[in-house]
Amino acid sequence: MEQKKPKKRHSLAVNGNMLSGTIRKWFPLFLLPTVAAFAIGFVYPFIKGIYLSFCNFKTTSNAKFVGLENYIKALSDSSFMHSFWFTALFAIVSLVLINVIAFAVAYALTRGIKGSNIFRTVFFMPNLIGGIVLGYIWSMIFDGILSRYGTSILLDSTLGFWGLIILMCWQQIGYMMIIYIAGLQSVPEELIEAAKIDGANGWQTLFHVTIPCVMPSITICTFLSLTNGFKLFDQNMALNGGQPFEFLADGNVIKTTEMLALNIYNTFYQNSNSRGVGQAKAVIFFLLVAALGLIQLNATRKKEVQQ
Amino acid sequence: MNRSVFRNSKKSKTFLTILFAVISIIYILPIVTVLINSFKANAYINTETFALPTEESYVGLDNYIKGMNYGNYPFFKAVGYSLVITIFSTALILICTSMAAWYITRVNSRFCKLVYLMCVFSMVVPFQMVMFTLAKTADSVHIPYYSFLSHSLESVGLNTPWTIPIIYLGFGAGLAVFMFAGFVKSLPVEIEEAAAIDGCGPFRTFFMVVLPMLKPTLISVGVLEIMWIWNDYLLPYLVLDRTKYMTIPILIQYQKGSYGAVDLGVTMALILLSIVPIIIFYLTCQRHIIKGVAAGAVKG
Numbered sequence: 001m002e003q004k005k006p007k008k009r010h011s012l013a014v015n016g017n018m019l020s021g022t023i024r025k026w027f028p029l030f031l032l033p034t035v036a037a038f039a040i041g042f043v044y045p046f047i048k049g050i051y052l053s054f055c056n057f058k059t060t061s062n063a064k065f066v067g068l069e070n071y072i073k074a075l076s077d078s079s080f081m082h083s084f085w086f087t088a089l090f091a092i093v094s095l096v097l098i099n100v101i102a103f104a105v106a107y108a109l110t111r112g113i114k115g116s117n118i119f120r121t122v123f124f125m126p127n128l129i130g131g132i133v134l135g136y137i138w139s140m141i142f143d144g145i146l147s148r149y150g151t152s153i154l155l156d157s158t159l160g161f162w163g164l165i166i167l168m169c170w171q172q173i174g175y176m177m178i179i180y181i182a183g184l185q186s187v188p189e190e191l192i193e194a195a196k197i198d199g200a201n202g203w204q205t206l207f208h209v210t211i212p213c214v215m216p217s218i219t220i221c222t223f224l225s226l227t228n229g230f231k232l233f234d235q236n237m238a239l240n241g242g243q244p245f246e247f248l249a250d251g252n253v254i255k256t257t258e259m260l261a262l263n264i265y266n267t268f269y270q271n272s273n274s275r276g277v278g279q280a281k282a283v284i285f286f287l288l289v290a291a292l293g294l295i296q297l298n299a300t301r302k303k304e305v306q307q
Numbered sequence: 308m309n310r311s312v313f314r315n316s317k318k319s320k321t322f323l324t325i326l327f328a329v330i331s332i333i334y335i336l337p338i339v340t341v342l343i344n345s346f347k348a349n350a351y352i353n354t355e356t357f358a359l360p361t362e363e364s365y366v367g368l369d370n371y372i373k374g375m376n377y378g379n380y381p382f383f384k385a386v387g388y389s390l391v392i393t394i395f396s397t398a399l400i401l402i403c404t405s406m407a408a409w410y411i412t413r414v415n416s417r418f419c420k421l422v423y424l425m426c427v428f429s430m431v432v433p434f435q436m437v438m439f440t441l442a443k444t445a446d447s448v449h450i451p452y453y454s455f456l457s458h459s460l461e462s463v464g465l466n467t468p469w470t471i472p473i474i475y476l477g478f479g480a481g482l483a484v485f486m487f488a489g490f491v492k493s494l495p496v497e498i499e500e501a502a503a504i505d506g507c508g509p510f511r512t513f514f515m516v517v518l519p520m521l522k523p524t525l526i527s528v529g530v531l532e533i534m535w536i537w538n539d540y541l542l543p544y545l546v547l548d549r550t551k552y553m554t555i556p557i558l559i560q561y562q563k564g565s566y567g568a569v570d571l572g573v574t575m576a577l578i579l580l581s582i583v584p585i586i587i588f589y590l591t592c593q594r595h596i597i598k599g600v601a602a603g604a605v606k607g
Contacts (some may be wrong), residue, residue: 128589
């Protein structure tokens with residue numbers, strides 16, 4: 001055994017090198033197309049975007065360097081701060097609701113009840129519909145209900161908030177449910193049997209056996225719904241577009257249901273004089289989402305090591 | 308109550324089935340409402356949203372007929388562009404990124420590691436970060452091609468439905484490379500070595516040996532890309548030349564968002580027409596879609 005092991009490793013290394021050596025010559029066919037597109041579609045726009053966040057510009061060609069001015073303007077913009085808190089609240093509320101409901105549904109559907117396949121199909125379906133279309137479907141439904149009470153989703157920011165939450169739940173529960181079902185199906189039967197024999201009741205088995213076993217799925221789903229909540233754009237624009245507006249004493253306008261992504265978009269495209277500020281906001285937004293994403297990657301990697 | 312729900316008794320199972328049947332019906336009601344309202348006149352949609360069409364409000368297929376050329380843009384042109392963009396982009400992403408991921412994993416040079424790290428990094432960058440600069444880049448980068456119509460060398464920007472797949476490849480490469488590389492790492496090198504010894508060059512090794520083994524990941528990535536690109540609004544809206552090219556989400560937003568008289572009936576008809584192909588696609592390849600989503604989420 002001890003003799004075989006190093007021998008095998010040695011031959012592998014030689015072959016591996018030979019293989020990689022011959023593949024290396026094929027760079028133009030295998031790697032170049034992706035790298036070139038990646039440079040055009042991501043790397044260059046990203047670097048240019050960071051540079052432009054320190055500039056005053058209307059188009060990319062007439063940029064003037066202004067230092068940190070844009071960042072100061074962005075952070076002192078009351079509408080941006082409002083949208084940050086609105087988005088954070090939205091992301092947390094939707095995170096809790098989506099995950100609790102999706103887990104409950106997944107748990108029930110893995111009990112072997114009749115028709116679970118049909119239910120799974122139905123619950124996942126809204127996920128395939130795009131955000132713009134979803135927004136307009138629900139704006140029709142909400143207006144149909146609210147018009148009886150003489151109001152509209154566009155008139156009340158609390159209604160707008162809960163409208164977005166309902167829409168988001170309708171869309172995302174199915175997706176998270178699929179991930180939870182995959183996690184629940186990988187929980188070994190013997191563990192649950194053993195818990196039952198030991199006299200654990202339904203709730204005890206759920207909290208002390210099942211949930212610890214599906215922790216990886218829970219990490220994935222919570223962070224997915226958190227970043228999805230933060231990045232929400234299409235649904236926000238189509239459902240209420242930030243309405244109702246609130247006029248402040250200092251002349252500023254706050255769009256009360258405007259989320260971060262939409263706020264950035266409006267800063268860019270509603271007023272071409274504030275593009276530098278828009279780009280600075282986008283960088284702040286990126287840092288925020290990237291921090292969340294990196295925490296997620298770290299957490300999942302740790303989980304993988306444990307497994 | 309708790310016990311009866313969680314015990315595997317017949318009674319609680321029947322109860323759950325009935326409960327979920329009711330919830331399922333409520334769950335598809337929004338889509339049914341769209342269907343109902345697509346047959347109503349505009350004036351009745353806001354006041355009688357949930358009522359079936361009556362003799363007064365029923366307009367037959369009028370909304371659908373009007374929708375075909377609403378806002379002076381033929382609906383089927385938008386469907387065509389959506390199809391072209393989704394199919395070409397997904398195909399391009401699958402071919403290019405699977406090749407790239409295999410190359411990166413097997414060669415594993417310093418440059419490859421850098422590309423891989425950048426790909427992972429790009430997954431956490433929200434689109435708003437690059438939207439302005441990306442749209443400007445797409446306008447300014449031109450690809451030369453030989454025109455058989457004018458028999459001369461011409462060039463085209465990346466802002467047409469036929470060239471936007473390159474943008475999608477660039478912005479979507481991160482997740483795809485990440486998922487493919489994860490799978491390639493789990494493949495035994497010995498199979499490829501055997502192929503190499505049998506006289507296969509890297510080209511044949513990849514397309515005849517590696518690619519068939521990648522099938523499950525090809526399906527997962529394909530499903531995720533199709534769902535993303537078909538429904539994407541902001542990227543094509545900013546990149547494409549909007550006077551000429553609209554996709555379905557752009558057209559619906561354009562009609563609903565334009566000020567003046569918005570015909571809700573027509574909007575509902577178009578929304579229904581845009582949902583039907585997705586639902587058919589979903590019901591036919593449901594197993595693959597659900598598997599793909601589960602696999603993609605676990606890795607991504």
